[in-house]
Amino acid sequence: MSTPVTEPANERTLNFIEEIVEADLASGKHKSIITRFPPEPNGYLHIGHAKSICLNFGLAKKYGGKTNLRFDDTNPVKEDTEYVDSIKEDVQWLGFNWANEFYASDYFQQLYDWAMEMIKKGLAYVDDQTQEEIRLTRGTVMNPGKESPYRNRSVEENVDLFTRMKNGEFKDGDKVLRAKIDMGHTNMLMRDPILYRIIHTDHHRTGSTWCIYPMYDYAHGQCDSIENITHSICTLEFDVHRPLYDWFIEKLEIFPSHQYEFARLNLTYTVMSKRKLLELVKNNYVSAWDDPRMPTICGLRRRGYTPESIRLFAEKVGVAKRNNVIDLSLLEWCVREDLNKRANRYMAVLNPVKVVITNYPEDKVEMMDAVNNPEDESAGKRQLPFSREIYIEHDDFMENPPKKYFRLSPGNEVRLKYAYIIKCEEVIKDEPGNIKELRCTYDAETRSGGSSSRSVKGTIHWVSAAQAVPAEVRLFDRLFTEAHMDDIPEDKDYKDYLNTESLQLTKAYLEPSLKELKAGTNVQFERLGYFVADKDSKPEQLVFNRTVTLKDTWAKIASK
RNA sequence: UGUCUUAUGGUGUAAUGGUAGCACAACAGUCUCUGAAUCUGUUUGUCUAGGUUCGAGUCCUAGUAAGACAACCA
Numbered sequence: 001m002s003t004p005v006t007e008p009a010n011e012r013t014l015n016f017i018e019e020i021v022e023a024d025l026a027s028g029k030h031k032s033i034i035t036r037f038p039p040e041p042n043g044y045l046h047i048g049h050a051k052s053i054c055l056n057f058g059l060a061k062k063y064g065g066k067t068n069l070r071f072d073d074t075n076p077v078k079e080d081t082e083y084v085d086s087i088k089e090d091v092q093w094l095g096f097n098w099a100n101e102f103y104a105s106d107y108f109q110q111l112y113d114w115a116m117e118m119i120k121k122g123l124a125y126v127d128d129q130t131q132e133e134i135r136l137t138r139g140t141v142m143n144p145g146k147e148s149p150y151r152n153r154s155v156e157e158n159v160d161l162f163t164r165m166k167n168g169e170f171k172d173g174d175k176v177l178r179a180k181i182d183m184g185h186t187n188m189l190m191r192d193p194i195l196y197r198i199i200h201t202d203h204h205r206t207g208s209t210w211c212i213y214p215m216y217d218y219a220h221g222q223c224d225s226i227e228n229i230t231h232s233i234c235t236l237e238f239d240v241h242r243p244l245y246d247w248f249i250e251k252l253e254i255f256p257s258h259q260y261e262f263a264r265l266n267l268t269y270t271v272m273s274k275r276k277l278l279e280l281v282k283n284n285y286v287s288a289w290d291d292p293r294m295p296t297i298c299g300l301r302r303r304g305y306t307p308e309s310i311r312l313f314a315e316k317v318g319v320a321k322r323n324n325v326i327d328l329s330l331l332e333w334c335v336r337e338d339l340n341k342r343a344n345r346y347m348a349v350l351n352p353v354k355v356v357i358t359n360y361p362e363d364k365v366e367m368m369d370a371v372n373n374p375e376d377e378s379a380g381k382r383q384l385p386f387s388r389e390i391y392i393e394h395d396d397f398m399e400n401p402p403k404k405y406f407r408l409s410p411g412n413e414v415r416l417k418y419a420y421i422i423k424c425e426e427v428i429k430d431e432p433g434n435i436k437e438l439r440c441t442y443d444a445e446t447r448s449g450g451s452s453s454r455s456v457k458g459t460i461h462w463v464s465a466a467q468a469v470p471a472e473v474r475l476f477d478r479l480f481t482e483a484h485m486d487d488i489p490e491d492k493d494y495k496d497y498l499n500t501e502s503l504q505l506t507k508a509y510l511e512p513s514l515k516e517l518k519a520g521t522n523v524q525f526e527r528l529g530y531f532v533a534d535k536d537s538k539p540e541q542l543v544f545n546r547t548v549t550l551k552d553t554w555a556k557i558a559s560k
Numbered sequence: 561u562g563u564c565u566u567a568u569g570g571u572g573u574a575a576u577g578g579u580a581g582c583a584c585a586a587c588a589g590u591c592u593c594u595g596a597a598u599c600u601g602u603u604u605g606u607c608u609a610g611g612u613u614c615g616a617g618u619c620c621u622a623g624u625a626a627g628a629c630a631a632c633c634a
Contacts, residue, residue, distance in 0.1 A: 039634095072634065078633070134632075141561090142562055185563090187629075191630085196632085213632095216634050237628055238634090274634095316583065322567070322572090323566070327570085417593055527594045553595055
């Protein structure tokens with residue numbers, strides 16, 4: 001269903017992770033590579049995850065390796081099957097196939113056995129302190145922590161206690177298993193990190209089998225190791241976790257997976273925090289996870305973004321370790337770039353003004369040839385009805401035009417795309433002075449495709465009034481009105497900056513051939529932008545979402 | 561005030577001791593029956609101060625700035 005994206009012609013430069021991989025392959029450190037995409041199933045994937053997906057899967061694809069999809073489901077309180085399903089759907093939609101579908105919970109028994117091994121090696125202990133006590137005795141980034149009074153329990157006692165933890169003899173919070181490292185370590189994560197906590201909550205996959213659950217740090221590296229992940233790629237904020245990641249692997253003497261960090265994606269006008277996105281959904285600030293304003297993969301999909309455009313975007317933003325904020329215009333460029341080659345052109349009028357062509361016969365209807373896609377000849381042609389009364393875009397007429405206005409104005413001529421050149425002879429207004437109708441004449445010699453050599457500066461789109469199909473469109477804009485979350489003042493609620501108006505439906509008139517368009521089909525409304533037929537669209541009520549506008553240089557000229 | 565990470569045009573990203581390049585944005589021009597796209601061109605950059613070197617964006621030292629870390633989240 002998806003054609004290959006416009007891959008960059010020459011790929012001379014490698015990102016730093018590709019360089020590492022090439023070096024590892026060249027030195028024989030690894031014969032082939034295995035990567036993994038490890039989402040926690042506690043929310044929907046967004047454009048930031050797309051970058052990670054493209055990196056992990058793209059890397060394996062490029063170097064002939066494979067990629068696992070692994071759900072990091074170590075916290076039953078936050079996770080749900082709903083999210084598992086959506087994540088799988090989104091990864092596939094983006095165009096990637098995983099070698100294996102794994103779950104951290106698949107490894108609970110192995111992780112437990114390893115924990116026992118750690119205890120027996122004297123590297124882990126059961127701590128009875130309360131959460132509060134543990135927090136207080138951890139110290140601060142500036143000051144070392146204090147050792148737990150339970151730190152030096154005997155191996156036998158620890159084995160007994162941990163076994164009983166597993167058997168459900170204790171309540172949530174009564175005890176935890178901790179690694180015995182160094183309470184004075186400059187890295188807070190090395191100050192006897194918690195390995196297991198007691199949670200008497202059913203897990204979406206393991207049910208009530210377990211009441212102790214491993215923490216991220218104890219689980220992640222080992223899961224990578226079990227799967228022989230050669231390059232474990234995560235975002236920058238995990239770099240302080242790497243010493244711990246390595247510590248477990250070293251102490252357990254298991255496959256040495258290695259973690260590499262890259263900068264996560266930030267986009268202007270966009271919120272990328274899963275927590276905040278969840279809040280937007282739960283509080284109904286947006287209609288759902290796939291609200292077309294959402295930066296989620298499913299939101300972008302409903303908005304008409306293509307997998308190719310998102311992959312192209314991931315390619316363009318690059319991979320580095322520097323914190324970044326990408327301009328939304330780059331994403332929009334990627335969408336236009338892709339859609340420009342594949343979306344058929346149609347005519348639609350969003351804000352109509354009626355035009356009566358006074359010298360055109362009353363009952364005549366001509367069928368005009370229209371090219372579906374000038375970028376793609378195989379897209380073919382269609383026929384458009386033309387008649388005496390048409391609608392044109394309100395913006396395409398100005399009573400008192402500025403100097404460089406090329407479109408319709410009194411006494412001026414303009415080309416109706418695929419039809420005739422018309423001249424505005426008269427403006428008819430209602431009582432308050434609003435333009436009601438334009439009376440024009442047409443030049444019968446100038447029919448599109450004919451022999452006339454006359455040319456005018458402006459070309460506008462139109463639909464025949466009698467045959468026009470009414471529809472509704474959503475003219476989405478960006479999710480936030482400010483350039484970035486960071487630009488929203490501290491004392492303001494970010495929800496006040498949400499674009500809510502753009503969700504509203506606007507009436508439109510479409511050319512008749514759009515009547516049967518299937519939901520999810522990308523089209524370009526001539527001169528208006530790229531649109532997509534929404535999933536709610538029905539033959540009796542057509543609904544379109546605007547994917548992205550065409551670059552509107554006229555608006556810039558006009559605003560000068 | 562600790563540890564770690566980072567610092568190249570407006571925004572991203574290359575240059576691995578040897579001509580600072582590419583993309584987006586911006587601007588100008590060219591085409592065009594889409595003021596789009598295409599095509600051409602222009603503007604704008606190595607955080608600071610020292611040092612090593614024939615030569616430093618790159619290596620060293622110091623400073624500055626930004627980010628991360630003190631959940632029984634991931």
